[in-house]
Amino acid sequence: MTFKTRYEQAQRTLWGYLSPDHVASFTMDFLGALSAHDGALKQNAGHILKDGVRQPVHFYVWASASQKYFSLGGDLAYFIRCVKSGDRAGLNDYATRCVECVYMRLNYYFADDLITLSLVQGDAFGGGFECALSSHVIIAEEHARFGFPEIRFNSFPGMGACSLLKRRVSQPVAERLLLCGERYSATAMLELGLVDIVVPKGRGICAVRDYVQSTSARRHGTAAIYRARQAVSPISRDELMSITHDWVDTALKLEDKDLRLMAQLVLRQQKSLR
Template sequence: MRTIEKLLRTRSYPTLRVESDPAGACHWMYMHADIGSGVRPCFRTGLMNDMWGFLSSITLREDQRSNGRLRHVVVASDAPAFNLGGDLELFAQLIRANDREHLLAYARRCIDGVHHLHGGLGGDVRTIALVQGDALGGGFELALSCHHIVAEEGVEMGLPEVLFGLFPGMGAYSFLCRRTSPQVAEKLILEGRLHRSEDLYRMGIVDVLAPKGGGEAAVQALVEEQQRSPIAHLALNAVRGISQPVSRDELMSITELWVDSALRLGDRSLRMMERIVRAQVRRSTAQAA
């Protein structure tokens, strides 16, 4: 059993449940703490603001970091799903209004978050995605941005954006190409299929496969293992940034292409987005009941 106690903070995060060990060396950030009937576990603006606000609050300046001190951040979910991706209802509204400014602002907000996670909050943090429910679209991109993906058996992950004529534009291609070949990355994106965690583990995309209900224990074991050699893992953070960098400029260039592609979608694609939103609402309502 992990030793975790809730942190007292001057600012509350309505969409998050945050826990930390007493030393502040491991933070567990559970999305969708406000999940309820009709609330979709997707990247609503409020959730993103809370997530990036919390991550900024625990990001240390260079002069605040202790030599050889490794920290961990675990991204998990209080909802049955890990995260169902971007706010399709908002996307459809902005595309119908041809509102490039606000669509790009949303995309930039996503990029700022995944880039910060991928960079280890400045370098002294190893980030872990704990996937205990389905991770689709932007939810899968969030998991891919972390240093490690720990997934329980039987969950599904994938990039279904091609179903409404789009591609995942918040890091999927860049992060997948650091875990697999560009050919495999493109196949996963263009097929739009969902894949079970067992298959993604065999492909090397999921790092740790845990039994159902065993995800938190698997994360704890991974954290304890890395804390036995903190200097090596801190160094690997730096090595990763040198050998396989994912720059913010790269992510921003791709997401700007995503915005321009989204604004060219026709009514058929937008109606498909809206049907998916209605299905997500029905599913969330049934699960809450």
Template sequence: MELAAQATLPFTDYAHLLTQYDPERRSLWYYLAPKPRPAFTPGLLADILDFQHRVADSLKSPLHNPHSVDYLVLASATPRVFNLGGDLDLFGRLILSNDRAGLMNYANACVEAVYRNASNLGCPSLTTITLVQGTALGGGFEAAISSNVVIAERGAQFGFPEILFNLFPGMGAVSLLSRRIGMVRAERFLKSGKQHTAEELYEAGVIDVLANEGEGIHAVNNFIRQHRRSRNGLLAIRDAKARVQPLTREELSSVVEIWVDAALRLTAHDLKVMRRLVAAQLRLDAGSERTAAAEDMGGESVIAFPAHTAAGLAY
């Protein structure tokens, strides 16, 4: 790791994240590695929020080299799965106990992470990127499109299944998707409950870069290489777009209120369907073997990435 980045990015050992810094491209990668399944568990959310806080503090520090991190890349350490969405098992327990405060706390943690990523951690020079290799459902789909740039491999699957159990994705989907493709088209996605391929979403304008299967990290690196050539102008365009279509934390919070109210109105039949989706999450996870491991060397986090991510940083 580059000395400046090592000094100003005080990593900790996360239980549900893997991190890696690429000094050549000034990109900082963080890989989702949640347990016990690839969903947004409270543990994963806590790790993401802590990571975002540390990176933002580092980038805003007067001692920080402003050129040490230009790109923040979100990906997954679980082969064939990006993220399967909200912690449906937790949702069911909170709904059955009529725990409004618990649902609000969980949902607000989700939208805080989404908002920070969508707003570049409050750092104008930072560009956020998501790489999807596999399935992104519900909250996983929301997390993916919260980045400035979405890159996905051919064959990756996306969807909002919430309508299948009489709910809707309330942690950013309406705000983020409508800003990408317009409210009418976004609403069709939200109502359908269907899964869509990366190819379909690229044609629809949801995905910015479509990569061949197995070449996602190469596509991220190529994007960074091209972006840096016109970085000043592209960042200015992004800032102008944010002025025209601002995304506020208040907007996300107001939608969360609607989501919590709707969740507490779910019936026993709705919760039964939700439990079936939990079982489906577990089956998908059982088919994915996480092989990533971290090794501590002199205080620096060195990651041995899974096979599906291994080729990229040296490309």
């Protein structure tokens, strides 16, 4: 995957697209590109350079260039290679990059009035679902599907899901989602409170623009409420990293049968782009 952006000056909205390359997952190259872009956004206090001019970002949308998926999650092929070679450092490096991206978004890039959105127009599984959950607002098209399949190959989503779910649902509901490995519709996620808005297929971009237009006049108050969310239910870097270390330990315990299941999912990730 590569990371591409587009800035809409009229609404001060930055779109970040999770664009397909050879596989619909978060590769190390993608994470590096995302980290560099978002690090610059943080460094510039919620501004970007557009044609050499410093422009404010009031809304930052994560979306996909594909109508079939938002993201299918972690780079399972990379995980398999690391597990087979016992490469703890490689797994830890990958997980740390993910956590840093999530943590920066959870803190709205340290720009107080910046509001983040995820536009899910297709499948959001595993790390893709974690990615969506790190935004203030999630808008999904009705055909989108969500889930955490990691338990199927004896693992768990370790880059933020456990912490992010607790903000929106009870612990029993969160654990059910993590332990069942099932896929859920956008409507089911709306009913649970994990998705904020569901719209018909093809209406997602319009829904985002409608939200931005209706929220702009009260953006400061809305952003303050989202900052209060972080104050009332804080998610620290230490918390995220502690869970990530456990994820690495768990990954290194995977057996051949677990890796075979992961390999099957790798094929599905690759086929999703055909």
